[in-house]
Amino acid sequence: MPSLKRFSERARTDPRHIAYDLLPVLGLPERGGVSAMIAALKPKTPDFAPSDTARGLCQALQQDGLTPVQPAIPGDVINEVVDYFKATPCHDPFRPQVGTFGWDTPPADEINMGYYTAEETLRAPHMLDLMNRPEVLQVMELRLGCKPVVDNIGAFWSYPQRHTAKGVQRFHRDYDCVQNIKVFYYLTEVDDDAGPHMFVRGSHHDRILETGKAQTDAAITEAFGADRITAITGPAGSWFLEDVYGFHKGQLPVNKPRLLLAIQYNLYASPHCPKAPLMDNPGGYDPYINRIFLR
Template sequence: MQKLDVQSKDLESIARSGSKLRRMAVRLPTYIADIRENPAWLPMFMFARTLPGRNLHWLTARKPKTEQSSGKSMFHADYRSAVSALKQDGIFTGLHLPQAIHEEIHAYALNTPCFGNFDRRLEFKASDHANAEKQYGRSLLSGHLFDRIMDCDAALAVQKDPLLIDIAKNYLGADAQLITTRVWWSFPTLASEKDRSMASLDKFHFDLDDWRMLKFFFNINAVDEGTGPHVFVRGSHRRRRLKHQLTLLVGHPADDVLGYYGPDSAITLTGPAGSGFVEDPFGFHMGTVPTSKPRLMMEVGFGVSKPSKRRFHGEPIIR
């Protein structure tokens, strides 16, 4: 895994974004739906972005009755090392899926139609990406499997693995629960600002899905600089510039973020197929748009609040 060169033209271009109001408008239908379903979502959305509000909620975290599960994990990692790294840096990179697992997920994703740009009306197989763009007359930046991934035994084995549960409960508290399981493609294409914003690509941001969260990410195919790697800013989960707490926007320019946390704080998560990491998504992070080949990624998320029942994990409301 590699540090990000913050002097590169790539990050300079990432720092240039479009209208702030336009970015908010993309997510507005989802925000409204979340408030209607669960009014408690609104105070979380307003106050979890501030360190005082967040720290107060962390005081409610209860220690798990047992620190470690009795089941056998597919990973060769120690939950204590992971929790320690998360507390210090907000990220732990010592995870790797067994070959049989990531190969099964990859094969399943190749053979199962996905949905382009989060829209269930844009259905295609990853191998037909170019033809699908012609058919639908638009660029297709992402392809999500949504609930179809729940028919993949290997994916289910990952989300139920005891190590992931142990890390989540020892970091978030005893009330940690599984809230997201996602597998999706990111494709090299000329994407619009709206599609990049919806996919949370090319813009440093932090997540406000819950008061306390952890997200495990796995590169199902090999990821290099041209495959759209994930980028995380170490230490940004535990300190925050005041102006970044007092704005409704969660996304900020790269020079603004890295000017505060330092150029060496950003790491680019490249690696072979199966390589993985876990992060506190309150830290600044971003995905990047692939330039040479598609990326297939799996996410398993844990939080402390009940997930939405109206739609599959992570699926937005499209206006």
């Protein structure tokens, strides 16, 4: 939580910061009640009839905060998406002075990750379909209690042979919304040497280490036990859903780069999404679910 002065300044700059900054203080017990009240006022899908698969994934989210890894999306889709990102220059938002660089040629060893902007991610082949997969949207509506809003999208490379974890490579909670779920797509194969995503099962139910700050591996292990820390591996194109209030991080890759796509579904817009839509809706995509990114 920022100081009162900083809180006021951020709220005046962008009202979306109000909920974002309050959530670490609001606390877990209130989180569920607040999200239910917000969801009650939001649109629902008429005659909503989720599949058994969607119900199973939602149950896993509620219980563990994480679903099992799901079967890979088609290889031709993955190939086109990966080719697009390899042809698009990356950047490091924490080192803007280095400019853009090729996906496999980061200009400095201290660059752990090469990022793509939200607009670059949005314009990737098949991206609108990946954002609007029916089974994913069904899970989101079941979990959130209303139609979701696609709030935050991004893709980035994680580079091997780095010695210090930075940013999202440290255990943290996401405070973007009182209730938000992400789908993670492995766009490259991820094994134990390629920086698997790590999640602490059940930590979305627990306020332990509720500080709003990143935590060390040792602190997480002491608080939750090593047996609850799960490393998620899978082939290129595999995906899983996660309640990102639970502690999570991307492990440092050992000897293979990793390309990850993350799509977030919220009850409302967070400070991490664009203030105005980035492109026209080509048709066929729910205007409410996609309203942050599509006109």
